[in-house]
Amino acid sequence: MDTAPPDRSPTLDDVAERAGVSRSVASRAINNVGNVSAPKRVAVQRAVRELGYVPNPSARALATNRVGAVVLAVATDEPGIFADAFFAQVIYGISVALEPTDFTLTLVLAGRPEGRAKLQQIVRSRRADGIMLMNLHGDDPLTRLAEQTTVPVVFGGRPLRGEPRWYVDTDNRGGARLATEHLIEAGHRRIATITGPLSLDVAESRHRGFRDAMAVAELPATRVEHADFSEAGGAAAMTRLLRAHPDLDAVFAASDNMAAGALRVLRAHGRAVPGDVGVVGFDDLPTAQHTDPQLTTVHQPVRALGAEMTRMLLSILDGARPTPLILPTRLVARGSTRTPVPG
Amino acid sequence: MDTAPPDRSPTLDDVAERAGVSRSVASRAINNVGNVSAPKRVAVQRAVRELGYVPNPSARALATNRVGAVVLAVATDEPGIFADAFFAQVIYGISVALEPTDFTLTLVLAGRPEGRAKLQQIVRSRRADGIMLMNLHGDDPLTRLAEQTTVPVVFGGRPLRGEPRWYVDTDNRGGARLATEHLIEAGHRRIATITGPLSLDVAESRHRGFRDAMAVAELPATRVEHADFSEAGGAAAMTRLLRAHPDLDAVFAASDNMAAGALRVLRAHGRAVPGDVGVVGFDDLPTAQHTDPQLTTVHQPVRALGAEMTRMLLSILDGARPTPLILPTRLVARGSTRTPVPG
DNA sequence: CAAGAAACTGGGAGCGCTTCCAGTCCGTCC
DNA sequence: GGACGGACTGGAAGCGCTCCCAGTTTCTTG
Secondary structure, eight states: OOOOOTTSOOOHHHHHHHHTSOHHHHHHHHTTOSOOOHHHHHHHHHHHHHHTOOOOHHHHHHHHSOOSEEEEEEOOOOHHHHTSHHHHHHHHHHHHHHTTTTOEEEEEEOSSHHHHHHHHHHHHTTOOSEEEEEOOOTTOTHHHHHHHOSSOEEEESOOSSSOOSSEEEEOHHHHHHHHHHHHHHTTOOSEEEEEOOTTSHHHHHHHHHHHHHHHHTTOOOOOEEEOOSSHHHHHHHHHHHHHHOTTOOEEEESSHHHHHHHHHHHHHTTOOTTTTOEEEEEEOOGGGGTSSSOOEEEEOOHHHHHHHHHHHHHHHHTTOOOOOEEEOOEEEOOTTSOOOOOO | OOOOOTTSOOOHHHHHHHHTSOHHHHHHHHTTOSOOOHHHHHHHHHHHHHHTOOOOHHHHHHHHSOOSEEEEEEOOOOHHHHTSHHHHHHHHHHHHHHTTTTOEEEEEEOSSHHHHHHHHHHHHTTOOSEEEEEOOOTTOTHHHHHHHOSSOEEEESOOSSSOOSSEEEEOHHHHHHHHHHHHHHTTOOSEEEEEOOTTSHHHHHHHHHHHHHHHHTTOOOOOEEEOOSSHHHHHHHHHHHHHHOTTOOEEEESSHHHHHHHHHHHHHTTOOTTTTOEEEEEEOOGGGGTSSSOOEEEEOOHHHHHHHHHHHHHHHHTTOOOOOEEEOOEEEOOTTSOOOOOO
16 A cells, blocks of 8 residues: 655554554553553554654644643833743753743743734734743733633742732742841941832832841831842942941842942942942852852742742643742852851 | 633633623734724723733634744753853853743753753754753754755754854854964964864854964964863863963963963963963953953853844744844953054 | 343535636726 | 626635534454
8 A cells, every 4th residue: 555655744544543543542652541452552552653643733733722832921011020040940940840841932022012022912812821920020011911810820930910810929028028137237327228119019128128127127128229120220229328327337239249249349448348348149040159249149940930820820721720839038148248146 | 791710710701701892803902913893992902901911822823823932952961061151151141132022931951862852852842942052062962953944943043063054153163263263463473373173153153263364474273272161171181282272472372261271270270371372262251350360361152143133033933034143252351461562 | 032221434515715717897999 | 889898796615624413344242
């Protein structure tokens, strides 16, 4: 009889014919659903191997209404934000978590209007089975996406307003408290902070953690400047802080990048770190080890964040209804703070 | 008559019915292919709008054998490599270039065996119309993927051996020459270099550029240590260099990260930068502005790299047969080198 | 040993779209 | 005025897969 033409990739029918079974049986054998006798199953497996058969995802998607893809949407406009190591780490975590499955990762930068439109399109046309959404600002219209759509959405980091049904976040508040307590224990009293944009929950939470710790120690949390999580922004904020509060003896910056900027300005002003001023960052990006002195900072498990978001989304697709997850942070003491004084 | 049930998203048939035309005409109108009279075209467009119709990509893919997705595969194992800002920038460039099209970006980390298998799977099952492949080591079996498969492959950076048909690269050799010449012009003579892993064309080319410039100036290019592009690797290499060549008065590090490591070691050894030792990096990542002193480095247009790869791939899918593209680099003089002495 | 249950099989009807092609409807030209 | 050509239309055949369901085979069990 005729054998499959070599210029066409084999279809399920080819496999079935070669294995001497019907297409249905072949399908069931391949998808490991029940009702296939052992010998036929083996025959199908052999045929698959011999033919080098790979199922056609489009056909499968059309038939099952599941496409085998999840999307990571990052709602950031500025290339600067996306370009830092943070998202690369998240992506790495997602990617590894996806490996054992046969889901595929679609990446959408949903900062600019074009990107957002694209995300809408992807969702509405069901090009993805689920969504991971990150970096939403407080009033982002994308939050509504989660309600409008039928595909499940997992948030990376809480949006500022409204608790989404599913999210994974790091313990920003606790981490910031840790950082501030570390400074207090090292004997600092006039502690300033540089926050991120307060329209972001991350920034808001870290600021709250700072105030928590200060309140407990009965210290004033009034030395505050706001910035945008960037190095340049951190530098500018530090400059303002020095002008407004020349007496400050420590700074908690809500990101490593801002801390790096602060470090630069402090040096330019002749303030020794950690001698005159202690500095703590947040994130523990690679940057933190490249500054001088190396940065004491709060480590957040970024890869795990990606991995856990993925796991959560997959479990939802699998019918589970998980609860939100908060990942722990920990302090990494390096050169930009003094060792805490005992007692 | 009955209207489309609200719980099912509208199909082409719904559109056709509402517009009072046949499915074929609706399809043609939507895809802007000929043979549709103006009034029917308008009617279809209206129906699309009113129904909020979005074509089902799976069905379309099944019928046309084009899926509307391209994949970016990054052949890196170590999280450290992927996690730096470089790939984030590339992705940003790709993403922006993809926005005006309706292609989607699928990301695959093809470093670990699982990831590579996944890439194979994606390609063989035609889950993507084209591939962008980055960071291949010299002997990477993935190079063969480009030959085995029928979907076009665009390389980001040449693989070490064998000139692929389509690639976009930065002028690594020229950039390294620039860097080295800069050091020479600043009066340095005992110039060392820290290379990347020479199984990577990037590393090899940058090393060659270094030797080019040294040869032209008739200086010995013998102060060489190899590392892995990482900060820690750069630091270790710098330590070895100082031991083997204590007289060195400048270093060209083939990446900013390695340069940052070198800076750290130089400081620890009491060598002033740029007073005692001039340092130049390569890449111009954000890191380069956070070091102390800020790093003189070779800027490469990373976002453009991503964008150009994308453009090239899309043009190929469109039937074009473009030629490889080499992107220019330029020197960015900052604090880690002295101003060149005139004459 | 018969009868009912359980396990297995494969035909066939879609999933939503594109596209070929045979047919219809005009306007035009000799 | 009839025939011809071009513009347009829509029926129908897939694309490759899943899954329902009716039918068949095999195994229990009283």
